[in-house]
Amino acid sequence: MHSSRNHIDTLLQHTGAAQLDPETESGPVAMPSMRTSTVRFANLAALDRAQRAKMTGERGVTYGRVGLQTHEAFEQMLCELEGGERAFLAPSGLAAISVVLLALLNSGDHVLAADSVYGPVRYLDKTILGRMGVPVTYSRATPDALQAALLPETRVLYLESPGSLLMEMLDLPALTAWAHERGLVVVADNTWGSGYVYRPLELGADVSVIAATKYLGGHSDLMMGGAVARDSDLCRRIGETHYALGYTVSADDVWLGLRGARTLGIRMRQCAANAMRICEFLSGRPEVLQIFHPAWPDDPGHALWQRDCTGSNGLMSVALDMDGARTRRLVDALTLFGIGYSWGGYESLVTVGDTGALAAHSYWARLGDERLRDDSVIRLHIGLEDPRDLIADLTQAFEISREE
Numbered sequence: 401m402h403s404s405r406n407h408i409d410t411l412l413q414h415t416g417a418a419q420l421d422p423e424t425e426s427g428p429v430a431m432p433s434m435r436t437s438t439v440r441f442a443n444l445a446a447l448d449r450a451q452r453a454k455m456t457g458e459r460g461v462t463y464g465r466v467g468l469q470t471h472e473a474f475e476q477m478l479c480e481l482e483g484g485e486r487a488f489l490a491p492s493g494l495a496a497i498s499v500v501l502l503a504l505l506n507s508g509d510h511v512l513a514a515d516s517v518y519g520p521v522r523y524l525d526k527t528i529l530g531r532m533g534v535p536v537t538y539s540r541a542t543p544d545a546l547q548a549a550l551l552p553e554t555r556v557l558y559l560e561s562p563g564s565l566l567m568e569m570l571d572l573p574a575l576t577a578w579a580h581e582r583g584l585v586v587v588a589d590n591t592w593g594s595g596y597v598y599r600p601l602e603l604g605a606d607v608s609v610i611a612a613t614k615y616l617g618g619h620s621d622l623m624m625g626g627a628v629a630r631d632s633d634l635c636r637r638i639g640e641t642h643y644a645l646g647y648t649v650s651a652d653d654v655w656l657g658l659r660g661a662r663t664l665g666i667r668m669r670q671c672a673a674n675a676m677r678i679c680e681f682l683s684g685r686p687e688v689l690q691i692f693h694p695a696w697p698d699d700p701g702h703a704l705w706q707r708d709c710t711g712s713n714g715l716m717s718v719a720l721d722m723d724g725a726r727t728r729r730l731v732d733a734l735t736l737f738g739i740g741y742s743w744g745g746y747e748s749l750v751t752v753g754d755t756g757a758l759a760a761h762s763y764w765a766r767l768g769d770e771r772l773r774d775d776s777v778i779r780l781h782i783g784l785e786d787p788r789d790l791i792a793d794l795t796q797a798f799e800i801s802r803e804e
């Protein structure tokens with residue numbers, strides 16, 4: 401499905417266009433939301449063709465759960481973004497992660513995971529994977545550290561680059577080469593890059609997972625996920641599990657995802673430009689110890705970002721030189737940053753690093769700066785507001801935070 405004919409900004413506008421009616425030779429510009437619970441066929445031969453396609457792993461649609469044109473258009477969009485062959489939609493990013501891991505793992509298998517992955521993956525591990533008898537080892541994501549944690553039963557390497565919280569860039573080509581030499585399947589969470597500024601499949605990963613909830617949806621009004629793969633056997637395995645779990649996504653939600661994707665490029669570019677303005681401001685503040693944002697030249701992963709990414713986004717974490725109580729006063733004093741999880745929408749958001757998650761993060765310990773405290777790391781999503789207003793808001797909040 402991946403086309404190399406046009407540049408990505410052009411593909412974002414033209415992928416999944418609505419078909420023209422053959423009789424009137426006209427049709428809508430935007431793909432409508434095709435809501436349906438089942439599919440109607442002109443004759444049994446047409447139904448047989450769809451069944452046969454389904455049996456060979458193609459996108460044969462005989463029932464509404466799979467989704468019609470709207471779903472297909474968004475799946476194509478994900479394939480174009482990620483350079484994949486098949487995409488599977490899920491009701492959330494976490495659901496996309498879980499369907500892929502359930503598709504690839506059997507009882508007795510072992511998973512190696514980067515210690516920088518999105519926190520709730522550990523929840524999936526503690527609940528379902530644990531019950532299935534699939535242990536997960538979290539490790540620093542370098543070939544040496546992973547080698548030390550490798551078991552004969554290891555089947556999957558699960559990565560996320562840049563990592564959640566501290567935006568740790570991973571050397572995906574080196575890690576995927578190491579994993580493939582050992583017969584592992586590499587799954588990468590690409591929510592940060594959303595297929596637009598980072599493409600794990602091209603860097604060697606076998607499956608890329610995206611929370612469309614973030615930049616693809618882009619308007620903080622949608623929960624959706626997708627998993628994209630190239631290899632036909634992997635696609636078959638994911639497809640079977642996806643079907644067996646009964647995952648489906650409402651056509652209206654898919655429609656929102658498709659609409660969001662049309663403006664993915666300009667939104668990500670603008671969020672990234674605004675984030676750089678905020679980095680410049682923060683780097684001049686005495687309260688700031690370190691900025692974690694791979695596009696920022698002082699970020700530890702900047703060289704890898706320059707090598708592997710074509711852009712950035714609005715997400716950053718900031719380690720502050722203050723105690724947890726002052727950090728909380730600072731966050732409470734912000735007026736333009738909503739206090740809340742998530743990111744990738746049009747608006748700015750802030751959260752405070754959670755002690756448990758950071759403590760589990762060996763990267764944090766490796767930074768080796770004793771002034772870094774896990775209750776004084778804030779995560780900012782820089783949205784589409786005028787960065788001058790965001791800077792004024794941060795400035796007044798820094799001042800208020802001084803008052804005990």
Ligand SMILES: Cc1ncc(COP(=O)(O)O)c(C=O)c1O
Pocket residue numbers: 491492493494495518560564589591592611612613623624625742
């Ligand atoms: C990196 C990453 N992956 C996956 C998810 C899960 O997405 P969802 O909230 O749609 O389940 C998130 C959500 O914050 C995320 O940040």
